[in-house]
Amino acid sequence: MQDLSIYIHIPFCVRKCLYCDFLSDKPSGNGMSEYAFALINEIKQAGVYAENYNVGTVFIGGGTPSIYGHGVISDIINTLRETFENVRKGSYAPSEVTIECNPGTVDTDKLAEYKKCGVNRISLGLQSANYEELKMLGRIHRYEDWVNSVAAARKAGFDNINVDLISGLPRQSRESFSDTLRRVLEHETEHISVYSLIVEKNTPFYDMYNPDNMTDEQYDEWEREDRAIYDMTYDTLLSGGYNRYEISNYAKPGFECRHNLVYWDRGDYLGFGLGSSSMIDDIRFKNCISLKKYIDYYTQPDADAFKNLTVSPLSDKFYTNPLYEEVQKLTREEQMLEHIMLGxxxxxxIDINEFNERYETDFLKKYDRQVKKWTDAGMLVIKRGKVCCTHxxxxxxxxxxVDFI
Ligand code: SF4
Known part of the structure; x- marks a missing residue:
């Protein structure tokens, strides 16, 4: 049996943040309840995977999963449990079940419900503790809402909480981000993710802060400050007792996000819900991104949706259906490059022996030029059988x- 990670996408938010280009929107009409019904039907057909896989981790992300009222998230998780248990007649015990929540959309009853149905990790999007910055981002909450959500999650018994932050906002100073970090550290969450802002096209933020409209001086200043914030974040979080285990992710010992590690280790994962991505047996595929198409397909009588799921000629472990898009079997070369990129x-x-066995190659020989160039430059190091970036x-x-690619 292999491990399988599951991602469940909830594409609804109270309102769209100004910088966001994720697949999420304000719900309308009966969209949320129809979507939940469709999602549950989609999960039911995943029983076919239970023959080969154990569910290792689950991540319910979005969007804002906590936008749903009482009972919906537990229905979704219970469906997952029943689907895998009934098919395998075994136990269903994923080691980590995370739900993303936004401050202002959780309360004690919802948190108690999550806890009861097996969620054991809460990820709370704060982004900044500074009121003006939150307003600039178009977030619906204030820092105080986040503090209350953390307190409520602790009270409900959660001992594994992540906070998401964004650094490098326009006009953000070191002092302001340092203040955000100081205020977050007071709450001793087990995990902190700090992502640098990417100004995405097709967002209101892009129209307001398009880097192409800046003078060279303004852009250089923004970059300099962003770099200084990045270094300051590293120093502050390390002295706060966190380890950096990935470029943007810090955790107290033992609280690294197992689900994300599966992605970075190129494990198998299955996505449910609108636009969710999956990788099974080195085949990558994506669910459709049309809400109407998704709901129409998965709310047809069960038998129809289920009979359309067929074993793909690409692999006997991969079942396809008409809603899957961008199906791509990765070549050996693509698998190796993806492994390097993520590793x-x-x-x-990257564990060199594991890499060599998995791809039947000799890493040090194959990438001799790149390894030599970057180790000589002090950017890569080989120690205890692993090749990794230095600080x-x-x-x-x-x-x-890019040099490897
Ligand atoms: S809460 Fe997250 S997913 Fe929703 S609009 Fe804001 S950034 Fe996007």
Whole structure:
């Protein structure tokens, strides 16, 4: 039996944040309840995977999963449990079940419900503790709402909480982000993710802060400050007792996000819900992104939706259906490059023996030029059978990765 991770996408938010290009929107009409019904039907057909896989981790993300009222998230998780248990007649005990919540959308009853149905990790999007910055991002909450949500989650018994932050906002100073970190550290969450802002096209944020409209001086200043914040974040979180285990992710010992590690280790994962991505047996595929199409398909009588699921000629472990898009079987070369791209993001790096066995190759021979170039430059290091970026290397990892590609 292999491990399988499951991602469940909830594409609804109270309102769209100004910088967001994720697949999420304000719900309308009966959209949320129809979607939940469709999602549950989609999960039911995943029983076919239970013959080969154990569910290792579950991540309910979005969007804002906590937008749903009482009872819906437990229905979804219970369906997952029943689907896998009934088919395998075994136990269903994923080691980590995370739900993303936004401050202002959780309360004690919802948190108690999550706890009862097996959720054991809460991820709370704060982004910034500064009121003006939250307003600039178009977030629906204030810092105080996040503090209340953390307190409520602790009270409900959660001992594994993540906070998401965004650094490098326009006009953000070191002092302001340092203040955000100080206020977050007071609450001793087990995990902190700090992502650098990417100004995405097709967002209101892009129209307001399009880097192309900046003078060279303004852009250089923004980049300089972003870099300084990045270094300051590393120093602050390390002295706060966190380990950096991936470029943007810090955890107290033992609280690394297992679900994300599956992605970075190129494990198998199955996505349910609108636009969710999956990888089974080195086949990558994606669910459709049309809400109407998704709901129409999965709310047809069960038998129809189920009979359309067929074993793909690409692999006997991969079942396809008419809603899957962008189905791609990765070549051996693509698998190796993806492994390097993801592996070098982790501070633990790439296990050379494991790489060689998995892809039947000789890493050091195949990438001799790149390894020599970047180890000589002090950006890569080989230790205890692993190749990983040094601290300086992680800061320029994109350049190193591109050289391998
Ligand atoms: S809460 Fe998250 S997913 Fe929803 S609009 Fe804001 S950034 Fe996007």
């Amino acid at each position: 070098l993001r982790k501070t633990a790096g 300086r290397g992680l800061n320029v990892s994109n350049g190193i990765i």
